[in-house]
Ligand code: PEP
């Protein structure tokens with residue numbers, strides 16, 4: 001057995017030169033495999049590439065029969081090469097022919113070679129091909145040789161990803177990398193976007209793969225690792241996580257991984273072999289992801305994904321990719337693809353270039369999704385595998401209507417979607433023509449259609465949608481996208497901006513609804529809770545921390561000086577909480593008037609009905625407030641004991657069922673009896689069919705996402721409300737029988753030509 005002639009650094013240097021030289025792709029591949037064989041003192045070096053039809057085709061070889069190139073083929077899972085590709089694992093064998101998976105391909109003439117080292121060609125955890133070296137003698141390849149071959153494989157993966165090999169494919173046969181795939185997820189925000197992939201998590205490019213100076217590169221790696229560790233220690237020592245809990249457990253795991261010798265050693269080895277620190281992180285991360293894809297144990301998968309997060313953090317440290325750099329890399333029709341993302345991170349991207357968002361995780365009510373909805377970005381979530389299947393710049397379609405994602409779509413799909421986009425545009429045009437028309441039913445009943453908002457970016461929608469006002473301004477969004485508590489001046493500025501934009505239209509500000517799933521990372525007071533949705537949140541939290549509420553009230557009072565101020569309190573459980581909040585408000589009013597500030601001309605205080613216990617205090621409640629607003633998202637979750645963020649049970653119970661509709665009707669009737677205005681601002685208001693049901697049981701004011709105003713108004717204008725009300729009365733009186741109200745409503749709409 002001969003020793004390795006030159007180390008992997010020399011080989012990488014040669015590869016870099018080869019990749020820089022102008023030459024035909026086939027010649028480049030031939031020279032690359034020759035170079036690898038020489039460097040590793042192997043008699044054979046072959047490269048197999050995975051095609052879209054799941055066949056591995058021999059693309060280049062040194063040592064096997066050259067006539068077999070582009071002829072020799074193995075299916076995924078077939079033979080040693082197919083096994084490596086299917087499992088994404090390296091095989092190191094001293095006598096390959098004894099391996100049970102060995103498949104002999106006569107055209108290659110490989111029977112004389114015994115030892116075999118094959119590594120998967122991976123990119124972001126996805127297998128693109130297999131790289132093999134073989135020797136006649138029965139030798140076992142050393143660990144450093146395995147490592148070296150894996151590193152080379154990574155370089156080849158970059159070459160494939162940059163499209164260099166696409167020219168070598170025969171017509172009609174594509175590489176797996178360019179295969180079109182359709183992925184199914186969940187619709188998080190309506191809309192259709194056609195554009196090109198932008199991977200949110202950094203992925204390195206071929207230009208910065210190789211290092212010039214290993215020692216310097218090692219220093220960069222060590223520096224980045226140290227600051228990563230420091231930042232984790234820092235997070236751990238903060239008061240809000242300085243106790244047991246899930247958050248802490250994740251950070252502890254991060255700390256363990258950041259100090260994990262195995263991980264660090266593999267990073268260092270890759271750098272020593274000639275990669276840049278970034279490329280080293282990506283290489284190790286890619287191996288990790290490949291393993292993750294084949295892992296079924298949910299606990300282990302979760303831990304692996306912690307590693308993945310950690311690697312992303314490290315990459316960001318190394319690449320210094322901040323918001324400023326985004327403007328340069330984001331195309332005009334960007335579709336963001338991410339595993340998960342913070343709400344603030346989304347706002348770093350220029351809105352006018354965003355056509356869509358694809359998330360591997362996320363739930364319909366997670367922060368990122370709320371912000372995406374506020375921005376009007378078509379969003380599909382829970383799309384497993386989206387990140388590893390995508391490459392920056394790939395064509396992609398996001399269908400937020402059906403929860404579908406089409407990567408590298410074929411021409412017919414693209415044409416179908418272009419048609420769908422045109423159709424939607426025509427519908428939008430119709431909604432625009434309705435914009436200035438009144439929302440009045442066919443039998444002449446006026447309906448108030450309000451919109452939900454929460455950020456300054458929402459404001460132009462008020463005019464564009466034709467909404468009658470803002471029925472729910474979620475003030476906590478400003479807190480959620482900030483890095484520290486927004487100061488009173490910043491709060492006042494935003495509220496003033498909102499009121500200015502609204503002009504004569506009414507605006508209802510909801511006091512901050514944090515806690516539960518709306519976590520503020522900088523808020524030190526929160527403790528880990530077993531059931532956060534039932535925990536210390538919203539009005540409960542602000543009554544316990546009156547400073548927070550006082551500041552916000554002061555900002556609101558000042559911003560609304562000289563005009564009307566409408567305020568509402570979230571998650572009220574007992575009427576007495578309203579009295580307590582009112583005391584705080586009164587105190588602020590007195591304070592401001594003492595200093596001669598211009599006060600609001602009138603102040604209306606309302607409560608949200610989200611907690612079922614209010615249903616048994618309706619009479620007192622209606623007297624205690626100027627208006628109520630039903631938060632149907634929370635109310636439904638509490639009434640049916642169904643976590644609103646849990647996708648597994650999201651479709652299990654229908655809010656358009658008898659119990660929930662009866663309950664909503666009870667609220668609106670209590671409002672009528674007490675002459676207290678009632679509105680509803682949950683997601684239920686935004687779908688034409690459920691909005692129709694609400695009108696049918698007596699609601700005359702509803703608040704929804706701005707994009708829903710058009711479709712809901714189109715429904716309202718065709719609705720014979722009197723007839724619907726009678727019909728619903730019957731449906732809800734139908735004791736015992738299981739009435740499919742949704743189906744009956746659809747039938748009613750069809751009968752009366754109501755667009756749903
Ligand atoms: C609701 O619960 O229905 C509501 C409108 O509030 P949020 O979705 O912000 O909790």
Ligand code: MG
Pocket residue numbers: 570610631633634
């Ligand atoms: Mg709520």
